[in-house]
Amino acid sequence: MNANSFGKYFGFTAFGESHGFAMGLVIEDIKPGIDFPFDKINDLLQKRRPGKGEFSTTREEKDKPIIVSGVFNGKTTGMPICILIKNENAKPADYEKIKNLFRPGHADYSFFKKFKIYDYRGGGRASGRETISRVVANGMIYEMTKDIEINLVTKTIGEFRAMETSTDFAKTNDLKWGEKDSFVSLQKYLQKLKEIGNSVGGILEIKISNIPFGLGDPVFEKLDANIGKALLSIGSVKGIEFGKGFQFATLTGKEANDEISSTGFLSNNAGGILGGISTGENIILRIVIKPTPSINLTQNTINHCNEDAKIEIGGRHDICIIPRIIPVVDSMLRLVLADAIAHQNLINSKELSLSDLRESIDKIDEDIILSLFRRRKVVEKIRELKEKNSIKNYDSYRENQMIKDRKSFAKEFNISTELIEEMWEVILKYFKKNEFFLKD
Ligand SMILES: Cc1cc2nc3c(=O)[nH]c(=O)nc-3n(C[C@H](O)[C@H](O)[C@H](O)COP(=O)(O)O)c2cc1C
Structure with missing residues (x-):
């Protein structure tokens, strides 16, 4: 099973561990003669880079892509492209003293049970740093989706719930918090969590606009199913809902249905997808992100011999992962949409150039x-x-x-x-x- 490969029309294989030599990806089946998007990839990598926000980890990485193969004189050659991003600021010593203990909330326990071996340094392949390959892959296909707008706003963080959100205000801060009035109290709340060594999660709302109708293929390539899989493959994303989502449970059919007129839909409770196919309305979805598992508090766990133990995780952690997740969510959405667009172009042969x-x-x-x-x-x-x-x-x-x-x-x-x-x-x-x- 190619569990580290993603995408059908634009496919890539990702590799690398958080504290290994490098992260990277291999892209096959790319057309020759395409301008290699160096600037776009660099731009996206800088947006993903940790160590910027007040509530983010202090791991400082340059995250400069190294093109190993498949690009000549700035253009793709049609041969496999391999891109590396070196891990230059890894601090494996931070993990030495806990190497025989399973960190609660992390993937250590399940990796060890399944593979009998795992790279304990920073979570290895389960680390959030793995998402760098997804962001680079987005740089490769960005051109295909550049007219599609993706806006993300954070709706809740811990006990904070934004009632009125503005995308303009959300653009002013790393957390993409959309409610100006509560922002200062939210910062104080996060500062307090930082001081006591705890963490918190939240809910992100995503609006995808300027999306063509007809994307997604019933029954196993439905657009919502593919978006769900892509976003749930990001570490710490634990739930997703489209349109009214879980609220559908309390609505009647008359309330839930989006009635239609000759000028279009009268509402968008479905969230822009019906029967797995985009309707052309905005796609609305929400995802929930769990609290950062690494906290600076003593926790119960076991060691590799199944003996009870206490764990105190040193090292560098985010109080809230949301700022780090946002560029990855954008990348995964664009990768799914690019695949759906490519498939649609293929079946709609008159669009073949x-x-x-x-x-x-x-x-x-x-x-x-x-x-x-x-x-x-x-x-x-x-x-x-x-x-x-x-x-x-x-x-x-x-x-x-x-x-x-x-x-x-x-x-x-x-x-x-x-x-x-x-x-x-x-x-x-x-x-x-x-x-x-x-x-x-
Ligand atoms: C971009 C990104 C950054 C992350 N950074 C951290 C981090 O700094 N500390 C941490 O404990 N978890 C972090 N995580 C979350 C863990 O990787 C994740 O919760 C863990 O691997 C277990 O996977 P699961 O939550 O999906 O079960 C990050 C995840 C992502 C996607």
Whole structure:
């Protein structure tokens, strides 16, 4: 199972542990000749970078992408692209004293039970740092989704609930808190949690606008199902709801349904997706993020020998992960949307560009040449076998029969039998003359 790979039309494989040499990703099947989006990737990486906000971790990383392969003179070559982001500020010593203890709320216990081995330094592959590869992947496809707007506003943090939210105010702070009046009290609340070594989670509301209708494919590639999987694959995201979400439980059908008029929907309780397909209305969803598991308080746990123990986690932690999650949520949403758009373009063949069609022809012609090469190899084997068994090399009856068979096969596809006859006569002529391969 490719559990570290994501995406169908634009797929990538991510790798790396928090305290290993580097994080990274490999992207295959990328078209040649595309301008490599260095600036976009750098920009997104800087937005994801920890160590900026007051309530964020102090781990300082430069997070500069290193292009290992697949890019030449600033353009993609069509070969696999490998990108590395070095882990330069890792402090494995912070984890030495707790290496035999399972940190509550972290993935240590489940990784150890499943794999019998895990990189205890900063959570290894389960670390939030793994999300860097997702952000780089977003940089690669960003152009495809650049007209789609994604706005995120934090609705709750711990005991704080924003009643009135403004996206403009949310843009002024790292937490994306949308309510000006409660912002100072919220900061004081978080400061207090920091002092006592505790942490907190919250709910993010996401609005995706300028989204085309028709994205998503019933039944296993529904847009909401794919968004759900993508966002729930981010560590510490624990729930998701679309439109009215869990409130649907208390509504009647008449209240819940979005009635339709000749000018469009009269409401958007569904959150912009019906039957797994985007309706063209804004997609509205909310996700819940759990409190940061690493806290500076003594907790009960066990060691690797199943003995009771106490744990005190040193090191650097976020009081609230929300600012760190936001760029990752944006990336995962764009990756899902890019895949859905690519699929829609493919099934809607009139949207295929001339260059897409030429690329298909090139591929088919390459296949024909490769088949001729493979044919030649088989012919050589036949010759060897015939020589070994003193069987006559040239068999005109078999050749005539073969051309007859090819012609009747071609007829099934409405292909000219004259063309096939001529083609095979030429092929056989070159095979017989031994002039099939270029002379050295
Ligand atoms: C971008 C990002 C940053 C994170 N930073 C931290 C952190 O600084 N401290 C921490 O304890 N957990 C952090 N986490 C959360 C843990 O990685 C996550 O809760 C843990 O691996 C267990 O996974 P689960 O919560 O999905 O079960 C972060 C997660 C993400 C996505």
